[in-house]
Amino acid sequence: MENKKGSLLYEGKAKKVFAVENDDSLVWLEFKDSLTAYNAQKKAEMEEKGTINLKIATFIFEYLKSNAVESHWLKTFGERDMVCKKVEIIPLEVVVRNTLAGSTAKKFAIEEGTPLKAPLVEFYYKKDELNDPFISDDQILALNICKEQQTLDQLKKEALRVNVLLKDLFAKAKIDLIDFKLEFGRTPEGDIILSDEISPDSCRLWDVNSQEKMDKDRFRRDLGGVIEAYKEVLRRLLEV
Amino acid sequence: MENKKGSLLYEGKAKKVFAVENDDSLVWLEFKDSLTAYNAQKKAEMEEKGTINLKIATFIFEYLKSNAVESHWLKTFGERDMVCKKVEIIPLEVVVRNTLAGSTAKKFAIEEGTPLKAPLVEFYYKKDELNDPFISDDQILALNICKEQQTLDQLKKEALRVNVLLKDLFAKAKIDLIDFKLEFGRTPEGDIILSDEISPDSCRLWDVNSQEKMDKDRFRRDLGGVIEAYKEVLRRLLEV
Numbered sequence: 001m002e003n004k005k006g007s008l009l010y011e012g013k014a015k016k017v018f019a020v021e022n023d024d025s026l027v028w029l030e031f032k033d034s035l036t037a038y039n040a041q042k043k044a045e046m047e048e049k050g051t052i053n054l055k056i057a058t059f060i061f062e063y064l065k066s067n068a069v070e071s072h073w074l075k076t077f078g079e080r081d082m083v084c085k086k087v088e089i090i091p092l093e094v095v096v097r098n099t100l101a102g103s104t105a106k107k108f109a110i111e112e113g114t115p116l117k118a119p120l121v122e123f124y125y126k127k128d129e130l131n132d133p134f135i136s137d138d139q140i141l142a143l144n145i146c147k148e149q150q151t152l153d154q155l156k157k158e159a160l161r162v163n164v165l166l167k168d169l170f171a172k173a174k175i176d177l178i179d180f181k182l183e184f185g186r187t188p189e190g191d192i193i194l195s196d197e198i199s200p201d202s203c204r205l206w207d208v209n210s211q212e213k214m215d216k217d218r219f220r221r222d223l224g225g226v227i228e229a230y231k232e233v234l235r236r237l238l239e240v
Numbered sequence: 241m242e243n244k245k246g247s248l249l250y251e252g253k254a255k256k257v258f259a260v261e262n263d264d265s266l267v268w269l270e271f272k273d274s275l276t277a278y279n280a281q282k283k284a285e286m287e288e289k290g291t292i293n294l295k296i297a298t299f300i301f302e303y304l305k306s307n308a309v310e311s312h313w314l315k316t317f318g319e320r321d322m323v324c325k326k327v328e329i330i331p332l333e334v335v336v337r338n339t340l341a342g343s344t345a346k347k348f349a350i351e352e353g354t355p356l357k358a359p360l361v362e363f364y365y366k367k368d369e370l371n372d373p374f375i376s377d378d379q380i381l382a383l384n385i386c387k388e389q390q391t392l393d394q395l396k397k398e399a400l401r402v403n404v405l406l407k408d409l410f411a412k413a414k415i416d417l418i419d420f421k422l423e424f425g426r427t428p429e430g431d432i433i434l435s436d437e438i439s440p441d442s443c444r445l446w447d448v449n450s451q452e453k454m455d456k457d458r459f460r461r462d463l464g465g466v467i468e469a470y471k472e473v474l475r476r477l478l479e480v
Contacts, residue, residue, distance in 0.1 A: 006372040097382075107373050108365070108383060120382040125348070133347050136376040142337075143348060 013040055029082045037220040040132050041147050051079045052230045057197040059237050067165050069146050071194035087185025087195050093124040094155050095178040096163045103202050121156045173236035178204035201229045243323050245298050269322045277460040279371050291319045297437040307405050311434035327425025327435050333364040334395050335420040336403045343443050359403050363398045379427045413476035418444035440470045
């Protein structure tokens with residue numbers, strides 16, 4: 001049976017979330033052309049961004065699935081749409097860093113591009129009105145955002161497993177995976193699965209040779225060529 | 241043999257640190273009358289502050305010692321001076337919170353005074369030029385500030401043990417121990433022991449009945465009566 005787009009449930013920064021008619025266990029995601037940064041203080045519309053990110057996210061979810069990483073992704077339709085399992089999002093951004101860049105490099109005054117001896121996992125509390133603050137395991141438990149350290153350990157383990165797979169995938173595309181952000185959700189059965197999207201909006205991707213940025217930092221830092229870089233990431237992935 | 245004050249090694253915000261003549265295993269601390277807040281952006285001199293804090297810190301180190309908590313403190317002399325074991329300071333501020341207040345309450349927009357169901361331990365990286373940023377266990381290990389999770393677990397365990405003892409002590413003085421900051425150091429033998437000082441400069445202390453602040457927040461927040469409050473803390477401790 002064909003899935004049919006239902007009513008709008010929620011409009012996010014980069015995606016609209018719709019119900020799926022006659023199936024409460026699913027959601028319908030529509031990828032927008034919006035780019036936002038710094039908690040949406042900086043915004044732009046860029047033609048094709050949504051369609052490129054849909055293709056990249058689809059490619060990555062399929063690749064992860066073929067490597068036994070379960071996610072909410074089920075099917076992609078046309079240029080902008082994806083049907084996913086409905087999950088209850090865990091309000092944590094799970095960041096994996098292979099090389100220091102962005103907020104953590106800045107916070108500790110360490111030069112961007114400094115490699116880490118082992119991947120570092122960080123949690124940020126997903127709460128726009130608080131600016132998604134960095135949060136420790138102990139704070140997550142104390143504030144009851146998750147109930148058990150075991151859940152946090154599971155998130156870290158799964159994020160590190162995804163890291164190994166993505167690093168390998170991007171390496172084949174001649175891209176260094178500097179860092180990326182994941183979100184996870186709970187299924188009605190209580191399983192924790194990968195959710196949201198993985199795309200140049202949520203990763204730092206540097207060309208292996210030139211170390212040029214091929215991700216949202218081109219937008220954040222006004223480097224220009226945003227869509228060209230996203231397209232190049234897609235082109236290289238499709239050639240892997 | 242009497243200890244003799246040697247040359248000035250380092251001048252901190254609230255204490256001067258001197259060598260001890262003919263004994264390299266010791267340091268001589270002189271408590272200053274300076275009060276600083278917000279990484280020393282706010283400063284004042286308040287007569288008697290150093291002598292009151294010396295008495296409070298001495299009382300607390302003695303109390304902890306009698307409860308089998310080892311610290312760097314050895315002897316107190318006169319009005320301002322203390323001789324301590326020389327340790328290599330671990331560059332982490334270890335904060336224990338029983339009730340939410342200060343930076344963590346603000347960061348998560350939770351009302352100051354909200355009790356925690358269990359004490360929360362937080363680490364801050366002691367580095368003035370970075371403004372002592374909040375840091376997670378995983379970041380501490382990734383940046384090689386400590387080499388092993390085991391050390392962090394030991395710091396947390398010791399800080400929680402101190403918390404139980406201090407909560408009990410202050411309760412007898414009709415004071416709620418809201419939160420406090422500890423520092424630890426390594427002895428030449430490799431033992432990790434409590435260091436620095438514990439005083440109203442490093443604790444949040446609220447009167448059990450009125451919930452009035454009896455600590456450095458009176459200075460930070462321009463509430464007045466700083467020295468009177470510190471004196472009252474000392475008076476009540478001496479009556480326990």
